[in-house]
Amino acid sequence: MKYRNFPMVPRVVFGRSSFNQLNEIIMPKRISSEKPFIFLVDDVFEKNEWLTSRIPLMFNDKVIFISTEEEPKTEQVDALVSQIRSLYNELPSGIIGIGGGSILDLAKAVAIMLNNKGNAEDYQGWDLVHKEAIYHVGIPTISGTGAEVSRTTVLTGPKRKLGINSDHTPFDQVILDPELTKDVPKNQWFYTGMDCYIHCVESLNGSYLNAFSQSYGEKAQELCFEVFLSNGISEEESQDKLMMASWHGGMSIAYSQVGIAHALSYGLSYLLGTKHGIGNCIVFNHLDEYYPEGVKIFKEMKEKHNIELPSGLCANLSDQDFDIMMDVALGLEPLWENALGDDWKNKISREKIRSLYEKM
Ligand code: NAD
Numbered sequence: 001m002k003y004r005n006f007p008m009v010p011r012v013v014f015g016r017s018s019f020n021q022l023n024e025i026i027m028p029k030r031i032s033s034e035k036p037f038i039f040l041v042d043d044v045f046e047k048n049e050w051l052t053s054r055i056p057l058m059f060n061d062k063v064i065f066i067s068t069e070e071e072p073k074t075e076q077v078d079a080l081v082s083q084i085r086s087l088y089n090e091l092p093s094g095i096i097g098i099g100g101g102s103i104l105d106l107a108k109a110v111a112i113m114l115n116n117k118g119n120a121e122d123y124q125g126w127d128l129v130h131k132e133a134i135y136h137v138g139i140p141t142i143s144g145t146g147a148e149v150s151r152t153t154v155l156t157g158p159k160r161k162l163g164i165n166s167d168h169t170p171f172d173q174v175i176l177d178p179e180l181t182k183d184v185p186k187n188q189w190f191y192t193g194m195d196c197y198i199h200c201v202e203s204l205n206g207s208y209l210n211a212f213s214q215s216y217g218e219k220a221q222e223l224c225f226e227v228f229l230s231n232g233i234s235e236e237e238s239q240d241k242l243m244m245a246s247w248h249g250g251m252s253i254a255y256s257q258v259g260i261a262h263a264l265s266y267g268l269s270y271l272l273g274t275k276h277g278i279g280n281c282i283v284f285n286h287l288d289e290y291y292p293e294g295v296k297i298f299k300e301m302k303e304k305h306n307i308e309l310p311s312g313l314c315a316n317l318s319d320q321d322f323d324i325m326m327d328v329a330l331g332l333e334p335l336w337e338n339a340l341g342d343d344w345k346n347k348i349s350r351e352k353i354r355s356l357y358e359k360m
Pocket residue numbers: 042043044068069071072099100101102103105141142143144145146147148150151152153154180181182183184185188191192195276277
């Protein structure tokens with residue numbers, strides 16, 4: 001048995017208003033006045049003075065506001081890298097992502113691609129990045145994906161939706177300021193929060209489980225229960241706890257894997273553009289056969305917060321469409337192996353997957 005030797009985020013700040021410390025944190029990383037910091041910021045904050053006035057711009061630093069209408073694409077990463085290269089003669093001092101999983105993943109990918117040749121799609125896969133990324137900082141503004149702590153950046157490319165999984169992907173610095181999540185719309189709060197809960201269920205019920213993953217997964221799950229099921233928890237406490245749940249959920253899957261909900265959700269996302277959080281919820285709602293306890297509690301949370309999930313997504317799809325989704329889902333072999341064990345190929349069929357999709 002050869003054990004994997006994973007990198008972790010080496011520096012993290014946690015605390016309400018810790019975003020105010022951004023300037024002092026990045027100052028020592030400013031290489032020169034010619035080498036700017038580039039801030040990739042979710043455009044939901046474009047007119048938000050409360051946040052933008054605290055972005056510590058100096059010299060020729062630049063803020064690029066980015067729409068998260070669609071999830072990150074390899075070509076979007078390539079375009080950002082070209083834009084940055086054409087604006088400056090030198091590589092930036094660093095990339096700082098401020099937003100949800102979409103922006104955090106873009107920041108990681110841009111930091112990698114600024115220092116590596118070729119296109120982002122060339123690096124989708126496992127351990128294909130050989131030169132380190134430039135300094136990159138992640139500042140989540142919504143909690144759940146674990147993208148702030150993970151070793152991947154999930155991108156949709158021309159051929160597939162797949163992460164750049166590498167030792168150079170994790171952030172050099174993360175700032176966890178739960179206050180930044182205060183204006184997240186309720187439905188989105190639930191969907192992205194459930195991404196974390198589903199990470200826990202899939203990790204804790206997977207064949208890859210080990211004491212490392214279990215310890216983080218159980219803590220994250222316990223925090224999710226407090227946030228989504230307990231009564232009388234204050235807004236602030238809830239924001240703090242969900243931010244830590246996201247972190248622990250991400251740590252849990254670092255040393256295990258996700259499972260069937262993620263595999264099927266990737267299919268929906270690839271064909272229909274369904275976003276990760278809501279897609280996971282739509283899929284997980286129908287997975288009681290595989291995760292009975294997890295789905296039961298998910299439904300209680302959904303009820304408690306009056307969340308209505310869309311339905312009929314697959315109602316008008318052609319055979320070819322179903323095939324595309326099934327190919328994407330089945331291509332994620334480690335997810336199935338984690339969920340169903342070594343002989344997973346004997347435990348799931350295309351017919352079964354199609355019948356699940358038809359319910360959604
Ligand atoms: P997101 O980043 O797409 O954001 C969702 C919505 O919330 C957007 O409309 C955004 O504008 C809004 N939003 C974010 N912060 C806000 C705030 N403070 N106030 C108001 N609105 C706010 O959603 P997400 O669920 O965080 O991320 C999904 C992405 O993360 C997907 O692309 C998925 O593939 C990726 N992901 C990555 C990993 C990883 O390990 N790298 C893990 C899971 C998911």
